[in-house]
Amino acid sequence: MKVQLYFIGKTKEKYLRTGEEIYAKRLSHYLPVAVEILPDIRMAGKMSSEELKEAEGKLLLSRIGPEDRLVLLDEGGATYSSVELSRWMEKELQRPARRLVFAVGGAFGFTEAVYARADQQLSLSRMTFSHQMVRLFLLEQIYRAMTILRNEKYHNS
Numbered sequence: 001m002k003v004q005l006y007f008i009g010k011t012k013e014k015y016l017r018t019g020e021e022i023y024a025k026r027l028s029h030y031l032p033v034a035v036e037i038l039p040d041i042r043m044a045g046k047m048s049s050e051e052l053k054e055a056e057g058k059l060l061l062s063r064i065g066p067e068d069r070l071v072l073l074d075e076g077g078a079t080y081s082s083v084e085l086s087r088w089m090e091k092e093l094q095r096p097a098r099r100l101v102f103a104v105g106g107a108f109g110f111t112e113a114v115y116a117r118a119d120q121q122l123s124l125s126r127m128t129f130s131h132q133m134v135r136l137f138l139l140e141q142i143y144r145a146m147t148i149l150r151n152e153k154y155h156n157s
């Protein structure tokens with residue numbers, strides 16, 4: 001099954017972009033994976049945080065098909081150890097869904113409409129990270145999960 005990641009707006013920091021590219025490339029050796037950066041909303045500076053969130057949410061939902069499995073990255077979501085995440089991935093990849101879609105929210109998170117469409121929420125920690133850092137952490141954790149499933153050396157504990 002194809003794995004799709006949606007990130008809202010360009011990653012501004014080069015050190016994070018470089019890391020994302022490295023892990024997306026590594027991951028592509030294990031899975032058909034695509035990362036799409038949803039374009040920054042025009043006139044965002046003139047919008048309230050609610051308006052911006054609404055516009056970002058509509059853009060994200062326009063990309064999601066009825067047969068997609070949508071997993072939102074959210075600090076309030078389910079937490080797993082890396083080994084548990086690998087087992088979770090294994091199960092997810094066996095589902096009949098068209099794509100396994102991970103979405104990282106913008107700076108203000110997701111709207112209720114996006115939460116309502118989601119099939120699951122996944123937390124990387126109870127702590128809040130910047131939306132741009134989460135992208136790199138997510139890619140690294142999916143990559144780590146795939147190496148665990150293949151019994152490869154990357155994961156050491």
Ligand SMILES: C[S@@+](CC[C@H](N)C(=O)[O-])C[C@H]1O[C@@H](n2cnc3c(N)ncnc32)[C@H](O)[C@@H]1O
Pocket residue numbers: 072073074075076103104105106107108109110122123124125126127128129130131132134
């Ligand atoms: C700065 S956070 C927004 C936090 C804010 N509490 C909210 O949801 O309204 C931006 C995005 O980063 C992601 N994020 C931040 N910390 C995370 C964590 N610990 N686990 C999973 N995703 C996280 C989520 O996708 C979130 O929507």
